[in-house]
Amino acid sequence: MKFIHTSDWHLGRQFHNVSLLDDQRAVLQQIEHYLTDHNVDALVIAGDIYDRSVPPTSAIEVLDDFLTKVIQDIGVPVIMISGNHDGAKRLGFGARQLDRSGLHIISGLEQMTTPIVISSTDKPDVYFYGMPYSDPEHVRHFYNVTVSNHDDAHRIMAQQLSEVMDSSKQNVLISHCFIDGAEPSESERTLSIGGADRVSFSHFSHFNYVALGHLHQAQKRGAEHIRYSGSIMKYSFSEQYHNKSMTLVELDGDGKVTTSMIPLTAPHNMRILEGTLSELLEAGQHDEHNEDYLLVRLMDKHAILDPMAKLREVYPNVLHLEKPGMLVGVDREMTQARLAHSELDMFKDFFHDVQGEVLTVEQESMVADIVGALSKGNKE
Amino acid sequence: MKFIHTSDWHLGRQFHNVSLLDDQRAVLQQIEHYLTDHNVDALVIAGDIYDRSVPPTSAIEVLDDFLTKVIQDIGVPVIMISGNHDGAKRLGFGARQLDRSGLHIISGLEQMTTPIVISSTDKPDVYFYGMPYSDPEHVRHFYNVTVSNHDDAHRIMAQQLSEVMDSSKQNVLISHCFIDGAEPSESERTLSIGGADRVSFSHFSHFNYVALGHLHQAQKRGAEHIRYSGSIMKYSFSEQYHNKSMTLVELDGDGKVTTSMIPLTAPHNMRILEGTLSELLEAGQHDEHNEDYLLVRLMDKHAILDPMAKLREVYPNVLHLEKPGMLVGVDREMTQARLAHSELDMFKDFFHDVQGEVLTVEQESMVADIVGALSKGNKE
Known part of the structure; x- marks a missing residue:
């Protein structure tokens, strides 16, 4: 069973007053081509699909066209969560209807405990749990518990998942947060000052794979199977030495996970x-x-x-x-x-x-x- | 075969700095109750679903919840077109995926010539054609023809439909425009000054029924089967004497059309x-x-x-x-x-x-x- 893990698309981003949408469209075409040419069971986008909560119409069109090609023409289901740049409610419109079509948008905490089950021809089903970006205030309000920082919030959300997930299955978590010790680049919007945004990887270690978004450089955090895919292109000059890619994840059904990087190249470096x-x-x-x-x-x-x-x-x-x-x-x-x-x-x-x-x-x-x-x- | 024709919801409207969303939610509940208690094959919304192209998040939630109840819980498919208040591209996100779920959003001219076919248990299928709100400039650009006003634009769009539609079937048109001679109220956003927005009903007379939106008072225009449902509630003081309703349309399969008004009552008059x-x-x-x-x-x-x-x-x-x-x-x-x-x-x-x-x-x-x-x- 294979899926592509990507994140931090930031569609509609302006960079020094230049629209990056043509570059973004070109990179999304590379993803389309890969999915056309290779047998992949799902595409996972770990948040920050758009650059802001009210994206420009042109960015909405680019995403809409991409999703139609991938889901309807290529036949690959898509699972996405909202990131801190996305407007969760706005992104989530129609999600309950879209579920039936192969487009799974997880942008509310009430959706988190219902896994998206993806079947593969030769391997056991994989259960994907999406943890939409949620700040401590939101988690406190939703679960009516004490939450003082992002680490608390993610511990509590992970506990909610532990209660419903079946550890005899293959489980994948999708999350958008700042795992402790990872190095940010300039273009990630600062969540807070002084470390209150850091989250320990240990909350997530019981998943077979954790598909992370938020940091723009591809990297593992804490364990081999807890990974950032990185952004699909560079979004600041501080990222000049990043090699951008998406991550191909293979689950063999016996708990073994293999990852590899599929390079993505924007027309303009x-x-x-x-x-x-x-x-x-x-x-x-x-x-x-x-x-x-x-x-x-x-x-x-x-x-x-x-x-x-x-x-x-x-x-x-x-x-x-x-x-x-x-x-x-x-x-x-x-x-x-x-x-x-x-x-x-x-x-x-x-x-x-x-x-x-x-x-x-x-x-x-x-x-x-x-x-x-x-x-x-x-x-x- | 029965369907409900409604229009001009204007979700998210502010009126003299008061949000009307609670009233709108209450009226939508009346529609839900009607659909629960009566056997209806489809719900048609003829444009101006939202009050503006970037609606407030709260209005998106109200619509999302309503649609989920109607489509998933009650099992009634919904067909909607964009009106002049809606942002067509924004409203249309995911439309091609949503089609499969029973939510049909027609907001682009390229969708117009593909009918939504609704089956009924005992009567022939009905073909719904949605004509998204399009100004003359857009129609001119899309079809590369000369268009000088709204009447030209609607004549050309109707011609496009004539070329694809099968007149041996039962055909319904959904459109959002200002049919000649109808009296506007203050809360319909003026399309233009001096009549360039007026459209002759004669372009539409070959449909079995025409479900119109834009004018806020329920009325027929030019023929019995060419009708405005009116808005779901009053949106200006000039509408004080309107009786608000939705229109129940019955097609008997032999070309006979019966309409009746189902009253809708907002909590605040x-x-x-x-x-x-x-x-x-x-x-x-x-x-x-x-x-x-x-x-x-x-x-x-x-x-x-x-x-x-x-x-x-x-x-x-x-x-x-x-x-x-x-x-x-x-x-x-x-x-x-x-x-x-x-x-x-x-x-x-x-x-x-x-x-x-x-x-x-x-x-x-x-x-x-x-x-x-x-x-x-x-x-x-």
Whole structure:
């Protein structure tokens, strides 16, 4: 029995004012192709399907088209839970009708204890329990118990599952939380400050497999069978070195679990480039991936007129620019006189950028007088 | 073969800052009870299910619970189209999966030519065609034809249906538009100014029955079998004399159509009351329906301090107050002196309201001096 575990799609995400929906659509096509070409019994999405509770219409369409292809054309059932980015009630509309069609949306705690049973031709049935993202307040209210943090909440939810699950069966848990010790990246929305969001893996260890969402890097937590699939693409520059994938999970029916990573590649990579403007412009000429989404760290030590426009001539998708080079060599003991002098330097750089030539001695003297007069004026 | 035709639910509507959701839930329960007690083959909702394209979560829950009861518990399939208030793509999420469950959401033109076939135990099948609300621009773009107004758009959509429908069958059309000559009420969102929204009934006359939505008063248009069910409750004070209902439609299989109105009653009626404050306060003491949503027209000719608070002591849901009485007797030729005098009158009314007694001659003289001085001051 095989299923695909994925999470953190964040459909509809805007990144530095650029819509990532075309990239997301392309990655979802890779998932479709895999499901078409391979014999897989289910697709599991462990939360954060959308990037926000009221997703844009275009993101709804992308998901709707994907699900129709996977469920109706390819014939693979889909099980998804709501994550902290999703609007649970909104995502869950029609869930009780959709269940019959092979689309299982688990977004309310009342659904948690009813497993989705997936049959396979040659192996025993697998029981999937979905734990929708629920904050401590919600769990406290729903079960009328004391809950002070996410660890409490997940312990209590896991206890609820222990009471109904049959441990002689193969059981899979789907959850969206921050398992203790895992390293977050910038694009995961912070649940809280100071560790109250951390959950111990030990609550989940009695499942045959735990399909986690929330952290964007694929990883196991606490045990081999407790795993994050990671997001389907990079969602921040801090994820530049992640290899994105979905996880193929095989349950052999005797308790043995095998996992493997199926790579996913977004059309635009997300990278950080460092260098001087001239180095970067030169490198860009030969960069096959010059359309990647870039954060550029400009190392030049002098001012440059509109470097973004210059960079975008070769790297059209520079999304963010940092200028750490401008800070290099700045002396903390620098005197006021030195600062005044550096205004003149900046003007000389500017003049050179615009005119392509250096100031004459006469011109420089005039500008120095003007800067001096302005500086004096400011002090009066 | 029997079905219920209803429309214009506007779930999630706010009326003068009051949520109508509890009233809407109560009316939906009446529909549930009817469907439980009577043998009905389908429920048709002709658009404006929600009041806006991004409905509040609470409205989504109400609809979700209703649909689950009707489809799963009572076993009646539901066919709905999107109206001009609905967000078509948002409402249509999962429609292709939901079709299998007995929930048919038709919100895209590509769905229009595929009928929903409803079988009955003793009569021939009925073919339901849903025409989602589509403005001229959308129809023009979808079919790549010239469309200048709503009448053109509906003629073209009806032609598309003529090409696929089998006139030897019993065919029902569901549409959300403004059939020519029908009288709107204030709460229907205006489609356009000057008649470009009007649609001739003649495009639809070849269907056995046309289930319309958009106008809030139940009525036939152009022919007996082309009908608006009206909204499920009143949504503006201009609807105060409407009797709200849903329409039971019976098709006998030989082309004969019988319709009857099944009354629906919201917990709070919507009414307009007219009278002086003292008359209304008196009447309110004996008004069994004093919790209705009210527009009050106060006929008093003198100023009253905080009449809303006084009225709400007996009519807690006064939502809007008009004071036509204050305009009675105002002479267009009134001189400036007369106006100054009436400021004194207003103060006398105010004093009487607050203190429960009239001004003494001395007090009145003092106030007159002050009003005079202020009036003189304003002119300088």
